[in-house]
Amino acid sequence: MVQPATADGLSSTPSLVKPLLVVAAVATLAVGGTTGYTMWRSRLPDPNAATVAAATAASQLTTVTALGRLEPKGEVIKVSASGAAEGNRIDRLLVKEGDSVKTGQAIAILDSRDRLSAALDQAQEQVRVAQANLAKVKAGAKNGEIQAQKAAIARLEADRSNEIPAQQAVVARLSVDRSTEIAAQQATIARLRAEQQGEIQTQQATIARLEAELRNARSEDRRYSQLYQQGAISASTSESKGLAAETAQHQLNEGKAKLNQIQLSRQQQINEAQAKLNQIQQSRQQQINEAQANLSQTQQSRQQQIDEAKANLDRIAEVRPVDVQAATAEVNSAASAAKGAKANLDLAYIRSPRDAQVLKIHAYPGEKVGDDGIVELGQTREMLAVAEIYESDVSKVRIGQPAKITSDSFKGELQGKVEHIGLQVQRQNIVNTEPSANIDARIVEVKVRLDAVSSQKVAGLTNLQVKVAIGGN
The missing domain is CATH 2.40.30.170 (Efflux pump adaptor protein, beta barrel domain)
Known part of the structure; x- marks a missing residue:
């Protein structure tokens, strides 16, 4: 049989009281913490519940x-x-x-706008001109028009007869001028070459003379030098001969330099004259070619004018269906051009599309x-x-x-x-x-x-x- 503990018993066993009190305190804290955590978790939103609510709201x-x-x-x-x-x-x-x-x-x-308006006026005027020409073709040509066209042909033929000989004379004159200038320049070149040859020969003769004088001066210098060594003459006399030899040498060098200068300068003059000859040949030939081209152009253009005038005479000599058709086509072409000018003028006015x-x-x-x-x-x-x-x-x-x-x-x-x-x-x-x-x-x-x-x-x-x-x- 177990007896309840008494105060005296507890006091008699003080070593057991403190452990029991500690165990009781820990148990109390554990129970309180568990209760608090449970209450805190109950207040937090449920993530799964939020997802379900969002899906429900989206579906609605x-x-x-x-x-x-x-x-x-x-x-x-x-x-x-x-x-x-x-x-x-x-x-x-x-x-x-x-x-x-x-x-x-x-x-x-x-x-x-103003420029395009003027272009439209011009195009409309061309329509009126073409219409008037069509009316004239349909009415037939007058005898006065035929005679006037024949007179125009005769005038063109006379102009052609006058212009062609005149242009041929220009070609001939240019050819003569070319030949004359070429001959004159060739003569100049020949003269320069002759002068070059004469001056060269003269200078070469001078050089030969100077070479002879140099040889003589050197010989005199050697002879007087020996005499000086022998005591036959004074030093000044010997030195004068040496100076004469040096002078002769300088004169010879100058003569040769002048010969080179003559050759170079005269050759340069000849080259310049030759270049001028080439220039004369080319420029005069170019002028002749241009004159011949003008002659050919004059012949062709005048002949073309005469052919056109004759064709016009044939056209106005009689009223042909083809002439009427051509005049009608000109009217239609002018009308189309006027229509295009009108369209271009309309582009100058910017309009609302709606x-x-x-x-x-x-x-x-x-x-x-x-x-x-x-x-x-x-x-x-x-x-x-x-x-x-x-x-x-x-x-x-x-x-x-x-x-x-x-x-x-x-x-x-x-x-x-x-x-x-x-x-x-x-x-x-x-x-x-x-x-x-x-x-x-x-x-x-x-x-x-x-x-x-x-x-x-x-x-x-x-x-x-x-x-x-x-x-x-």
């Missing part, structure tokens, strides 16, 4: 939202000059921003038409909202779905319906300003046609960034 989504922009029906078009009018300047601008224009209405006039509103002007009077054209036009009576729908959401969009468009730039909402769903996936152009926004998203353009009231409300806000909500209740 009925509205597709996206960023977009406003634009007129048919997009904004840039009206420019035609390629044939490229580089022209604006002479007059007939509209201002905000004006409404009709199809075919003149927007601007190019500075080529009923629209002027959104922006790029070229003013005095400026060239650049790559941006002259004006931008848009059909602002019917506005569209072009929404950039993420490719993952485009399957939820249908033609005819209602859409609401909002923006900070206007009050309220715009109403419209989906009119077109694009057929291409493109990169996103309109990016949300939020830092976390995806700037490289892939989208499909969906066009929403606004109703009449909404279109009128934002007619002046082309390219405005908007928010588009498609679908929903």
